[in-house]
Amino acid sequence: MNRLRAYGAAVAAASVLVLFGCGSDVDGSATAPLATVDTDPPSVVRTTPATPLSPTTSPAPTTTESTPEKSTPEKSTTSSPPPTADPSQYESTAGFFYFASPSGKFECAIVVTETSVAGCHGEFPRSAPRVAGSGAPESSVAPNTIEITAGSPARFLSSGDPRFHRFDGTAKELPYGVTLAVPGSGRSNGLECRVEESSGVTCLDQVGHRFTVSDKAFELK
Numbered sequence: 001m002n003r004l005r006a007y008g009a010a011v012a013a014a015s016v017l018v019l020f021g022c023g024s025d026v027d028g029s030a031t032a033p034l035a036t037v038d039t040d041p042p043s044v045v046r047t048t049p050a051t052p053l054s055p056t057t058s059p060a061p062t063t064t065e066s067t068p069e070k071s072t073p074e075k076s077t078t079s080s081p082p083p084t085a086d087p088s089q090y091e092s093t094a095g096f097f098y099f100a101s102p103s104g105k106f107e108c109a110i111v112v113t114e115t116s117v118a119g120c121h122g123e124f125p126r127s128a129p130r131v132a133g134s135g136a137p138e139s140s141v142a143p144n145t146i147e148i149t150a151g152s153p154a155r156f157l158s159s160g161d162p163r164f165h166r167f168d169g170t171a172k173e174l175p176y177g178v179t180l181a182v183p184g185s186g187r188s189n190g191l192e193c194r195v196e197e198s199s200g201v202t203c204l205d206q207v208g209h210r211f212t213v214s215d216k217a218f219e220l221k
Helices: 002-023
Strands: 096-100 106-112 116-122 131-133 136-141 145-149 155-157 179-182 191-196 200-204 210-213 218-220
Touching: 096 179, 106 179, 106 191, 106 200, 116 191, 116 200, 131 155, 145 210, 155 218
Parallel strands: none
Antiparallel strands: 096 106, 106 116, 116 145, 131 136, 145 155, 179 191, 191 200, 200 210, 210 218
């Protein structure tokens, strides 16, 4: 047993001497590089094969269902007839219907006897044509009357008798935009008149004859 221990100690000492003897010579200078022992095993890098990309799928087109528009009933373009006056409110004696313009510049009447006539007295424009004087046809004077006989063109004239003026009272005002219509008598057709603030008094028959007059302008047909 003692021999074994002595042998082991001798082996260990010899190993130490061998290591030191390989590292230096007698004067202690290096003769060979020391061996490097790498105790860490190289690391293994595992690569995972790339997963193939799935083919791109386009999204299904979205269909929008349109809602039909609700139909809106069209507005009627038919203009309503102008308001009308009650003829009985303007009648003085049978067949005589008098009215005045709201401005007070014209006195007018529709007269239905054997014929139907409508006319006015008032402030006529200076441009109104001169006419034959009443009772003096050889003279030329400014007109004091404008009138239309149903079925005949309208005209200016000079009247000695202001027959469209109401002598038994005050003529009732005919509001702007209101039509006074009187049926004809016998062979004549009816007449109607109205007053507009912008254009003045207009009277017309049923076949296209008429007049329009204000203190600044007039029209005869």
